[in-house]
Amino acid sequence: MASPLNNTTTSDQEMADLERHDCVERVQWVLNTPKPPGLSQELIGTAVSWRNKVPFLNMQSGLKHELFSMLKATFPILSWCQKYKPNQFKRDLLAGLTLASLCIPQSIGYATLAKLDPQYGLYTSVVPPLIYTLMGTSREIAIGPVAVISLLLSSMVQKLEDPMANPIAYHKLVLTVTFFAGTFQAAFGLFRSGFLIDFLSHAAIVGFMAGAAIVIGLQQLKGLLGITHFTNKTDVISVLKVVWSSFQHPWNPYNFLLGCSFLIFILITRFLGRKNKKLFWLPAIAPLVSVVLATLIVFLTKADKHGVNIVKHIKGGLNPSSVDQLQFNGPHVGELAKIGLIVAIIALTEAIAVGRSFAAIKGYHLDGNKEMVAMGFMNIIGSFTTCYVATGSFSRTAVNFSAGCETAMSNIVMAVTVFISLELLTKLLYYTPVAILASIILSALPGLIDVNEACNIWKVDKLDFLACIGAFLGVLFATVEIGLLVAVTISFAKIIVVSIRPGTETLGKLPETDAFGDVNQYPMAVKTPGVLIMRLKSALLCFANANFVRERIMKWVIEEEKDSKLRNAEKTIQIVILDISNLMDIDTSGIASLEELHKNFDSNGMKLAIANPRWQVIHKLKLANFVPKIGGRVFLSIGEAMASFSV
Amino acid sequence: MASPLNNTTTSDQEMADLERHDCVERVQWVLNTPKPPGLSQELIGTAVSWRNKVPFLNMQSGLKHELFSMLKATFPILSWCQKYKPNQFKRDLLAGLTLASLCIPQSIGYATLAKLDPQYGLYTSVVPPLIYTLMGTSREIAIGPVAVISLLLSSMVQKLEDPMANPIAYHKLVLTVTFFAGTFQAAFGLFRSGFLIDFLSHAAIVGFMAGAAIVIGLQQLKGLLGITHFTNKTDVISVLKVVWSSFQHPWNPYNFLLGCSFLIFILITRFLGRKNKKLFWLPAIAPLVSVVLATLIVFLTKADKHGVNIVKHIKGGLNPSSVDQLQFNGPHVGELAKIGLIVAIIALTEAIAVGRSFAAIKGYHLDGNKEMVAMGFMNIIGSFTTCYVATGSFSRTAVNFSAGCETAMSNIVMAVTVFISLELLTKLLYYTPVAILASIILSALPGLIDVNEACNIWKVDKLDFLACIGAFLGVLFATVEIGLLVAVTISFAKIIVVSIRPGTETLGKLPETDAFGDVNQYPMAVKTPGVLIMRLKSALLCFANANFVRERIMKWVIEEEKDSKLRNAEKTIQIVILDISNLMDIDTSGIASLEELHKNFDSNGMKLAIANPRWQVIHKLKLANFVPKIGGRVFLSIGEAMASFSV
Structure with missing residues (x-):
C-alpha cells in the first residue's frame, strides 16, 4: 500500500509498521469473505415453509403427533380451546352479547349500503365469524360486514348490473365477487404473497378511509331524507346535485x-362511554336500543302511513346455500375477478391493520399469512352460504376489546x-x-376519519401526506378505484425516485470518536485536508442510477477542488474514499461506473479507495476483477483507509 | 440511561462516569442535528441549472463575455477551434478520410436495411455529423446511420406502411419518426431527464445488441441469396421459414x-488489422475496396444480366430539403411519436455508451445532457434535410480512434x-x-455480439444475466420491442424486489477494532451475550416493507432466543440494537413498525435501541415523537449503545 502523502508523524516507526500490518490483515478479512448466498437461496430463504412458520412446533417424532401439530397450525382453535377456562367463557359471553347488540343493526345497515336485502348482512355475521374462529389467530377481531367494503362492492358491481332493476342478478354477482375475493385472500396467504397488501401505505389508507367515510355518509342522505331517485355515482358532486334537486x-x-x-x-351515548370507561357498553348497545325504540315508535304511531320509509319484510331463517348462484361463465367474469381482487386487498388491509393494532396492545404476534388464509376460507365458505365479503370491523373490534373478550370465542357467541x-x-x-339504519351507519363513520393521524403524517413526511390527500380527494371527487390508484402510484413513485436518484454526502471525522458522519448532519465533523470522503445514499448501485451517481461524484470532486483553490488551501484533493457501506448490491453497470470513476480520478492524479464493502458487493467486485484494477485499495472502514494512506 | 446488565468490570468508576458523560454528549449530537433539506429542496438541487453545468465557466462580469460563455457552452466547437493546431488537422484529415471510406459503403448498406433508397444513408452521413461537430462534446464519436437503428426503424415503420408498395409514403413516415426522435432527444437533454436512457441496463443492452445483430444478419440473407419474396417479420422463425422455402x-x-x-x-483484413495495430486502415478501407472491386467485376462480366442483383440508380447531389414531407396530421401521428421515442432512447443509449467508453480512455468527461441536446438537434435538422435517424456508430468510432483523430474535425472531413x-x-x-452491401453489413455484426461480456455478466450477477438473455431471446423470437420490454421489466423487477423485501443481518464486533460486521460476512466477528445487534439491508423503511421487516426481526429474535435456550446460555437476549445507518428515509408506516417492535420487545422484557440514524431519519423520528417512546435509546453508533448499557 503506497503512501501518497508522506507526512507520517509517528515517532515510533515500528509501531506504525505493526499497525499497518494489522491493517493489511484486516483488508484480507474484507477480501476473503465466504461466498454469500445467491439470489435463489435468498428468495427460498424468504419463502420459509409453512411448517417452519409454526414457531413452537415440537420436533418430536411420531406421525400422529406430527399430524396433530399440522392440524393445530391450520386450526389454532385446537391449541387454545384445550386450555380454555370457564372464567374466560364468562367474559367472552359478555363480550359476544355486547358485540351482537351492535352487530345486528350495523349488519342490516351495511347490507343496505351494499344494495342488498337486510338479511344478507345478518347472514354475513353468522358463517364468516364461525369459520374465522376456527382458523384465525387474532383474539379480539370482530368479523362481519363493514362499511367500506359494502360501499366498494355496491359502487363497483352496480356498474355491471342495476341492483334496483335486477336484484337477483346483482346478488349473484356480489356472491361471485365474494368467492373471488376469498380465493385471492387464501391464495395470498398460501403463497406467502401478503406483500400485496403492503402496497397500500398507511398514509394512503388514512386518506382512503376518510374519503370513503364521507362518501358513505353522503349515501346515507338517501335514507335520512327519504329520497327515492338517488344516483348510482359515489362522488361528492353527483350526490350533492341529487340532494339539491330533491330539495326542490x-x-x-x-x-x-x-x-x-x-x-x-x-x-x-358514545360521548358518555368515552368519558367513563366503565360505561363502554352504553355506546355498544345504543344502536340496538335505537332500533327497538324507533321500531316501536313507528309501529305505535303508524308513521309508515305518513311517509316514513320502513325496512318491511326481512327473510329469516338459517343462511341458505348459494353454491348454485355463483357465476363463472358469462360476460362479467373477468370484471368480477378484478373487483374481487380489489375488495380482497382492501378487506385484508383493514382486517390485518385492526388485528395487528390490538395484538400489539396485548403483546402477541399475529401471523399475517395465516390471517389471510383464514379470511380467504371464511369468504369462500361465505360465498357458498349467501354471505357477502366479511372482514374485521374496526368499531366492533374496539367494542369487543373494551368488553373484555379473552379469545375468539366471543365471535362464536355473537354468531x-x-x-x-x-x-x-x-x-x-x-x-x-x-x-334509523342511516343514522347507525353515520354514527360509525367518525371512527374512520382520523384527522390527528393526517396531521401527524403532514408533520413527518410531506410526500406521504400527498399520497394521503390524493387518496382522499380521489375517492371524494372521482371513484373509489381512482382514489386507490392515485395513492398507490404516489407511494411507489417515491420508492423509485429514491432508488434511481440517490444523493451522496461528504463525511468528516467526529471529534473524540472513530466514527465518520455527514458534515451537514454533524456540523462538528472535521474534514481531513487532501482527502474527500463520500458516501452513497442508496442501497443499490445499478443500471438505473450508476451514471447519475458517477456524474454526481465527479461534479462534487470538481467543486471541492475549486473550493480548495479558492480557499488557497495547501493541498488539493489527492484521495477520494468512497464509503459503500450502504450498498447492498451492485450490478455490472454499477461496477462499470466505479471503474470509470477510477479512470477519471487516475488521469487527474487522484486515488480512489473503497471502504466497507458489504457481502454481496465485495463478492461481485472480486468476480468482476475490480479490486486489482484500483490497486487493491479496498478497506474495512474509512479509518483503516485513512491509516493506510497515513493521513 | 439505565444499565440493565450490571456487569461493569471497570476498576476506575470515575473513568466510566466520564465516558458515560461523553456518550450522553454524543447522543445530543444525534438528537440536535440541524433540519435536513426538504424533498423539494433536494429535487431542486438535482436539477442544477444549465449555467452551473459548465464547469470551468468564468464568473467575471461583462454581458459580452457572459454571452460568449453561453455560446461556448452551447457550441463547444468555439472552445476547441480557437486552440486548433495544423498538426491536429493533419491527423484529423487522415482519420476523416479513413472514416469516409468505411462510412460510404456502410451508409448504403444500412439504408437498404432501413428499406430506404441508398442515397438516404449517404445523406445521413453528411448533415448530422456536421451539426454534431458544432454542438457535441465527444472527440472520437463517428456520427451516421447505424445497423440497429436502421433495423428498428424498418421493423416498426413497415407495420404502418409497406415500403415496397408505397415507398414515398414510407419515406415520409421515416422522416417524421426522425423528427420526433430528435425532438425527444433534445427534450431529454434540455429538461435534464437523461435518466430515461438509464432504464436500459448494461446487461439488457448486451443482450439486445446481440439479438439485433443476429436478426440483422438473417435479414442479409435476402441480398446474399437474392430472395425476391422476403418476409416483413424480423423473428428468427419467420425468416428461416422464408429462406427454407426459397431453397425449394x-x-x-x-x-x-x-x-x-x-x-x-x-x-x-480485419484479422490482419487486429494482429498488427499499424494495419488498422486495412479493415477500414476493405469495404470500399470490396465495393469498387465487386462493381468492376459486375461491370466487366455483365453479371447483372446473369441474375446478380445490382443497386442501379443512386440519386446524387446535395441533401434535398424535406421540411414539407414531415407528417404531423394523419392517422399514424401517435404511433410515429411512439416509434420516435423508442428510437430516440436506443440511439442515445448506443451513442452515449460509445462516447463515454472512449472519453474514459482519454480521461475526459462527457456531459450526458449536452450530448443529448446535440444528438437531438442533429436529428431534427436531419429530418429537414432528408436524413433518417443518425447516432454514434461503435465500429466507425473505433476506426476513428485507431486512425488517431484529435477532435470532432474528423467528422467534418468525413461529411x-x-x-x-x-x-x-x-x-x-x-x-x-x-x-456486397449484405456482406459489408454482415462483417460489422460480430462487433455487436459480445460473448465475453455476457459471460462476465453471468459470473457477476445472475439476475442481470436473466435481463440480458431475456432481451436476446425476445428480440430473436418475438419482436424488437418485446425484447426491450422484457429487459426493462426484468431490470426493474429487481429494484422493486430489493426495496420491498430487504434482508436483515446480525452483527458482531470485529476483533481488535471498533467496527461491527455481519457475522456471516466476517466469521471472526464476535457476538456479545445477551445483546442482539441487527442491521437492515435497505435504504427505505416504508409502507412497502415495514411489516415485512418487523416480522423478520421478530422471527430472528425468537430464533435467537430459542438458540440461546438450546445452548443453555446463561443470558437470554435483553437488548436488541438496531443499526439503521443504512436507512436514508422512513415514512409513517416505517415509524409505526418500529413502535410496534418496541412494544413487542417491551412486553417480552427486552429493550430496543437505535444506533446511527441518518439525517432524514432522525429528523422524522423526532417529529413523530419516537425518541421518548423508546426511552431515548438513540445512539451515535453501536459502540456507544453498547457502552451505555455497560456491556
Whole structure:
C-alpha cells in the first residue's frame, strides 16, 4: 500500500509498521469473505415453509403427533380451546352479547349500503365469524360486514348490473365477487404473497378511509331524507346535485327527524362511554336500543302511513346455500375477478391493520399469512352460504376489546346470537325505519376519519401526506378505484425516485470518536485536508442510477477542488474514499461506473479507495476483477483507509 | 440511561462516569442535528441549472463575455477551434478520410436495411455529423446511420406502411419518426431527464445488441441469396421459414458467391488489422475496396444480366430539403411519436455508451445532457434535410480512434468527403451488387455480439444475466420491442424486489477494532451475550416493507432466543440494537413498525435501541415523537449503545 502523502508523524516507526500490518490483515478479512448466498437461496430463504412458520412446533417424532401439530397450525382453535377456562367463557359471553347488540343493526345497515336485502348482512355475521374462529389467530377481531367494503362492492358491481332493476342478478354477482375475493385472500396467504397488501401505505389508507367515510355518509342522505331517485355515482358532486334537486320537490321531514334524533342519541351515548370507561357498553348497545325504540315508535304511531320509509319484510331463517348462484361463465367474469381482487386487498388491509393494532396492545404476534388464509376460507365458505365479503370491523373490534373478550370465542357467541335473531326476531324488524339504519351507519363513520393521524403524517413526511390527500380527494371527487390508484402510484413513485436518484454526502471525522458522519448532519465533523470522503445514499448501485451517481461524484470532486483553490488551501484533493457501506448490491453497470470513476480520478492524479464493502458487493467486485484494477485499495472502514494512506 | 446488565468490570468508576458523560454528549449530537433539506429542496438541487453545468465557466462580469460563455457552452466547437493546431488537422484529415471510406459503403448498406433508397444513408452521413461537430462534446464519436437503428426503424415503420408498395409514403413516415426522435432527444437533454436512457441496463443492452445483430444478419440473407419474396417479420422463425422455402425454388448462386467471397476478404483484413495495430486502415478501407472491386467485376462480366442483383440508380447531389414531407396530421401521428421515442432512447443509449467508453480512455468527461441536446438537434435538422435517424456508430468510432483523430474535425472531413462522393461518384455505384452491401453489413455484426461480456455478466450477477438473455431471446423470437420490454421489466423487477423485501443481518464486533460486521460476512466477528445487534439491508423503511421487516426481526429474535435456550446460555437476549445507518428515509408506516417492535420487545422484557440514524431519519423520528417512546435509546453508533448499557 503506497503512501501518497508522506507526512507520517509517528515517532515510533515500528509501531506504525505493526499497525499497518494489522491493517493489511484486516483488508484480507474484507477480501476473503465466504461466498454469500445467491439470489435463489435468498428468495427460498424468504419463502420459509409453512411448517417452519409454526414457531413452537415440537420436533418430536411420531406421525400422529406430527399430524396433530399440522392440524393445530391450520386450526389454532385446537391449541387454545384445550386450555380454555370457564372464567374466560364468562367474559367472552359478555363480550359476544355486547358485540351482537351492535352487530345486528350495523349488519342490516351495511347490507343496505351494499344494495342488498337486510338479511344478507345478518347472514354475513353468522358463517364468516364461525369459520374465522376456527382458523384465525387474532383474539379480539370482530368479523362481519363493514362499511367500506359494502360501499366498494355496491359502487363497483352496480356498474355491471342495476341492483334496483335486477336484484337477483346483482346478488349473484356480489356472491361471485365474494368467492373471488376469498380465493385471492387464501391464495395470498398460501403463497406467502401478503406483500400485496403492503402496497397500500398507511398514509394512503388514512386518506382512503376518510374519503370513503364521507362518501358513505353522503349515501346515507338517501335514507335520512327519504329520497327515492338517488344516483348510482359515489362522488361528492353527483350526490350533492341529487340532494339539491330533491330539495326542490316537496319532501317528508319525518324520516329526517327520526334519523337525526336517534343519531344525536347514539352520539351522546358514545360521548358518555368515552368519558367513563366503565360505561363502554352504553355506546355498544345504543344502536340496538335505537332500533327497538324507533321500531316501536313507528309501529305505535303508524308513521309508515305518513311517509316514513320502513325496512318491511326481512327473510329469516338459517343462511341458505348459494353454491348454485355463483357465476363463472358469462360476460362479467373477468370484471368480477378484478373487483374481487380489489375488495380482497382492501378487506385484508383493514382486517390485518385492526388485528395487528390490538395484538400489539396485548403483546402477541399475529401471523399475517395465516390471517389471510383464514379470511380467504371464511369468504369462500361465505360465498357458498349467501354471505357477502366479511372482514374485521374496526368499531366492533374496539367494542369487543373494551368488553373484555379473552379469545375468539366471543365471535362464536355473537354468531350464535345473530343466528337466533335470524330465526326468531326478523319479523319484529318489519316496522324499523330506514332512517334509523342511516343514522347507525353515520354514527360509525367518525371512527374512520382520523384527522390527528393526517396531521401527524403532514408533520413527518410531506410526500406521504400527498399520497394521503390524493387518496382522499380521489375517492371524494372521482371513484373509489381512482382514489386507490392515485395513492398507490404516489407511494411507489417515491420508492423509485429514491432508488434511481440517490444523493451522496461528504463525511468528516467526529471529534473524540472513530466514527465518520455527514458534515451537514454533524456540523462538528472535521474534514481531513487532501482527502474527500463520500458516501452513497442508496442501497443499490445499478443500471438505473450508476451514471447519475458517477456524474454526481465527479461534479462534487470538481467543486471541492475549486473550493480548495479558492480557499488557497495547501493541498488539493489527492484521495477520494468512497464509503459503500450502504450498498447492498451492485450490478455490472454499477461496477462499470466505479471503474470509470477510477479512470477519471487516475488521469487527474487522484486515488480512489473503497471502504466497507458489504457481502454481496465485495463478492461481485472480486468476480468482476475490480479490486486489482484500483490497486487493491479496498478497506474495512474509512479509518483503516485513512491509516493506510497515513493521513 | 439505565444499565440493565450490571456487569461493569471497570476498576476506575470515575473513568466510566466520564465516558458515560461523553456518550450522553454524543447522543445530543444525534438528537440536535440541524433540519435536513426538504424533498423539494433536494429535487431542486438535482436539477442544477444549465449555467452551473459548465464547469470551468468564468464568473467575471461583462454581458459580452457572459454571452460568449453561453455560446461556448452551447457550441463547444468555439472552445476547441480557437486552440486548433495544423498538426491536429493533419491527423484529423487522415482519420476523416479513413472514416469516409468505411462510412460510404456502410451508409448504403444500412439504408437498404432501413428499406430506404441508398442515397438516404449517404445523406445521413453528411448533415448530422456536421451539426454534431458544432454542438457535441465527444472527440472520437463517428456520427451516421447505424445497423440497429436502421433495423428498428424498418421493423416498426413497415407495420404502418409497406415500403415496397408505397415507398414515398414510407419515406415520409421515416422522416417524421426522425423528427420526433430528435425532438425527444433534445427534450431529454434540455429538461435534464437523461435518466430515461438509464432504464436500459448494461446487461439488457448486451443482450439486445446481440439479438439485433443476429436478426440483422438473417435479414442479409435476402441480398446474399437474392430472395425476391422476403418476409416483413424480423423473428428468427419467420425468416428461416422464408429462406427454407426459397431453397425449394431454383436460385441463383452468383449473388451468394460474390457476397461470401468479399465477406471472407473483409474478415481476413480485419484479422490482419487486429494482429498488427499499424494495419488498422486495412479493415477500414476493405469495404470500399470490396465495393469498387465487386462493381468492376459486375461491370466487366455483365453479371447483372446473369441474375446478380445490382443497386442501379443512386440519386446524387446535395441533401434535398424535406421540411414539407414531415407528417404531423394523419392517422399514424401517435404511433410515429411512439416509434420516435423508442428510437430516440436506443440511439442515445448506443451513442452515449460509445462516447463515454472512449472519453474514459482519454480521461475526459462527457456531459450526458449536452450530448443529448446535440444528438437531438442533429436529428431534427436531419429530418429537414432528408436524413433518417443518425447516432454514434461503435465500429466507425473505433476506426476513428485507431486512425488517431484529435477532435470532432474528423467528422467534418468525413461529411465533406461523403458530400463530394454524393456529388460526383454516385453514378459509378450503378453496377454495385446488392450482395456486397449484405456482406459489408454482415462483417460489422460480430462487433455487436459480445460473448465475453455476457459471460462476465453471468459470473457477476445472475439476475442481470436473466435481463440480458431475456432481451436476446425476445428480440430473436418475438419482436424488437418485446425484447426491450422484457429487459426493462426484468431490470426493474429487481429494484422493486430489493426495496420491498430487504434482508436483515446480525452483527458482531470485529476483533481488535471498533467496527461491527455481519457475522456471516466476517466469521471472526464476535457476538456479545445477551445483546442482539441487527442491521437492515435497505435504504427505505416504508409502507412497502415495514411489516415485512418487523416480522423478520421478530422471527430472528425468537430464533435467537430459542438458540440461546438450546445452548443453555446463561443470558437470554435483553437488548436488541438496531443499526439503521443504512436507512436514508422512513415514512409513517416505517415509524409505526418500529413502535410496534418496541412494544413487542417491551412486553417480552427486552429493550430496543437505535444506533446511527441518518439525517432524514432522525429528523422524522423526532417529529413523530419516537425518541421518548423508546426511552431515548438513540445512539451515535453501536459502540456507544453498547457502552451505555455497560456491556
